[in-house]
Structure formats: structure tokens, C-alpha cells
Amino acid sequence: MGNIGAKEVPPLFGADGRRVDGRHLDELRPLKVTAGALTQADGSAYVEWGLNKVMAAVYGPREVHPRHLQENNKAIVQCRYNMAAFSVDERKRPGLDRRSQEISKVIAEAFESMIFVEEYPRTSIDVYIEVLQANAGTRCAGIVAASVALADAGIPMVDLLPAVAVGKVGGKLVIDLNKLEDNFGEADLPMALVPQSGRLVLLQMEGHLSRDELSSAIDMGVQGCQSIYGVMQQALRERYAPTPAPGAP
């Protein structure tokens, strides 16, 4: 994908069958989630995932801007996914390009699918995702960060929303593609799972997959989401669980 007419495909697996960064096929990159990373937002979170660094903030429920978007029977969820100009190798022109606008739309829809929006009519829940350093998988990192930020803001929702991409690289299904794998892989399938219901509220795909590969890829992603879910819960526990007194049993 994205490499038509470009250079040759570099090796994507080592002699030991491991991936370029030494991972197994179903192994995630190291993921670190911090709940409550900013002071002004109603909720916030910071995610380091492999070489990705993503900050998320949540404001609201608050007055709707622009006003005409207001809904009488529910809150609306607005999302702005943005990549910093310096977050990629070649400087990115600041502001939302079409890719960012599409991602913002599907992320907003994913969250609106699981927030109890009917609790807050005529308001807006604003989710801001800022990619500070990018290395493939930024929309998933953004969803993880935003989801923890929403919980940090105390927004009632069905569940947290772990997300991960599964891809096909050198004919094999792998989870959580890094930049090289993303550039030279044959397929990319980002998804976001509501663990409570087992349902997907975000699903995109590009590349070539057979129906059987697609089926396995979804299973692989669902499993990955489960372990990401654990990391997210832990981040919230660390912020909100009362710390035991020193010397307590």
C-alpha cells in the first residue's frame, strides 16, 4: 500500500521469523497509558505506544459550538484528531487534512456509539487528540488516549474503548503494525472494540485480504484489544485507586 512505483520492499522479517523490531506476529508494541496528564481539560490522558506519542483531552459536556449542531434530546460528540507538523519525518502542513478529517469523523462516531449521550441533551462532548510523534497506528493510540480521557472526565459510557490495527505483512497476519510494516504491508485493518458487548464501533480496512484472513484478523484484533483494555484499566486505577497507607497489609 502507498508504495506504488516506489522503492523495493525491504525485509520485514528476520531469519528467526520475528518482525523487524523483534516482535512475534501477535505481539503488541510496549504500551504506556497515563490518565490525567493535563490540568485545564475536564479529562485527559497521554499514551506512548511503540514510537507513538499521543495526548488526548476531553472538554464537556458543555455548550455546543457551532450552535446549530445542538441536539435537543442528546449530547453530540465532536472529535478533532490532529497530527502536529513535527510528528512525521517530513513536516506536515498544520491543520486538518482530509485524512485527519475522516479519522476525526469515524472516531467521533465510535465514541458516540458508546457514550450515554441522552444524559446530556443540548451539550457537546469535545474530544481532542493530538499526535505528537507518529509511527503508524496513531488513530488507535488516539482512541485509547481519548477513551481514558473520557473516563477521566467522568463521562458516563458503556465501557472503555481499546483499539488496535491488524495487518498483513509479507503474507502473514500481524498485530499493531509499525511504520515500516504499515508502509510495505499488504493490508491494514484498524478496529476499536467495546469489550463489554464484544462489538466493534470502529472498523476500517485497506489492502488485500481473503475472507478467511479477514476473519482471523478480526479475531486477532479482538484479542489484542483485550490486553490493551487491561493497560487502560490499570492506568485509571493508578490515578483513582486510594494508595494504601505505608506499612498497611
Add this chain to the structure above:
Amino acid sequence: MSDEVTAAILTTHILDLARGGRRVDGRGLDEYRAVSVEPGYVATADGSALVRIGATAALCGIKLEPGKPFPDTPNAGVLTTNAELIPLSSPTFEPGPPHPRAIEVSRVVDRAIRAAETIDLTRLCVTPAEKCWTCFVDVHVLDHDGNLIDAALLAALGALTHATLPAKRFAIAESDTPLEVNHYPVECTFVRLGDVIVTDPTFDEERACQGRLTVATDELGNIVAMQKGLIGAFSPDDVRDVVERALRHGEKLRAAARAG
């Protein structure tokens, strides 16, 4: 306000019907509307097609012009896909900069064309790093009765399949040649209405739905692109079911685009 009330009543009606396995227009849950593809609709374009899916109409025009390859792909031509949701086609579309839903249609259609390798872009290179063909795929939605993604890609595919490289006009070759099309991606869109998932939603069904899922397939049986949109959720088994249905409907859609 009256609009909102009618919409709410209609939504309830659509969901009630769906529960009983029925739809407002009498179709089965997995039934696609009548599809027609009329290639060569616009004489000034290098390729064009007018597509109708039920009452939905989309027109695609292709323009091929000499340009310069991107620095990172010196041996490839350039492909640009754009979908315009013009105010003429629906009271819900407004003039102004592209709305996110128009951007979504453009990008999902573009993704399917690209991922399926519909056109071998290296064949559009004239002189590496200097001169190539730029292929502009512009889709105008003319009448919006739902399922714009399927209609837009079908129009694009119909137009590409019947397009001509105007090599003579631009003094690149002695004569014009047909644009080579290698693969035939089509998209098939579904929406959830309560517990059922219906094929090829109308405007009202899209407004009533709890989630939309689009699957693009090629003629070899590959899945080449997917997009979940709108508010709602799908289980992994829903996705598997929808993929089978998309592969099945894809055959007919492809045949329509190729025959024209």
C-alpha cells in the same frame, strides 16, 4: 420541528418493519435496489458514467491530463478521487467547504480504487520523475436517496472502465488509447436496523440506522477496503456475515459497471 417529528415517526416505522423482516419499499432485507450504469454520459470527459441505485444518482467524470509524478513515486502517475455532495442533490447538503461526510465518501472510494490496484499507476508514467498522466476522478452526487458510497464507486468504476487516454490531444502519442483497467472493485454497504442488517440502505434507512458498514471487494474475491461509519456497533460475526453478502452482491454490481 415538523421535519424532526416526521423523521422520528418514520424511524420508528422503519425499525418496526425491520423487526418483522420488512422494509418500507417492500424489499427483502438482503435485496439490492435496481442498478443501472450508463457510460459515456458526458462527452467532454475522458470517461464518464451515470449510475442509478434506485432513486440515488451519481455521475462520475474522468479527466486525464499531463502532470508531474510525486517525488516519492517517480515512476507512477497520479490518481485523485473526489466526491462532491452538491446541494442540488439533497436538502441536507449545504454549499461551502467539503463536509466530513463528503470527505469520507471521497476517501473510502479512493481507498477501494487504490487498494484494488484498479489502475496500474506505473503505466501512467510517461517520463520518470518528469512527466506522467494525472487521472482526476470526480463524482457528483445528483440525487441522494442513500448509499452514496456504493453509487460513487460504481460510477467511478464505470467511468474508468470506459475511459480513453487523450494521448493525441496532448501530443504524447500518435493516437488515443483506452485506459487500462486491471481490477474491478465495488463497494457494498449495509446498515443495522435494530437486530437486523439490511443491504443497500435508502436515505431514510440511513437516518434510522444504528451503524453503517461498507465492504469493498474485487473480482478475485478479495476484500480490499472496509469502512464502519455512523453511530452503532457490529459484532465480529456481523462483519463476517456482511462480508459474505458483499461478495455475493459485488458480482452483480461489477457486471453492471463493466457492461454499462
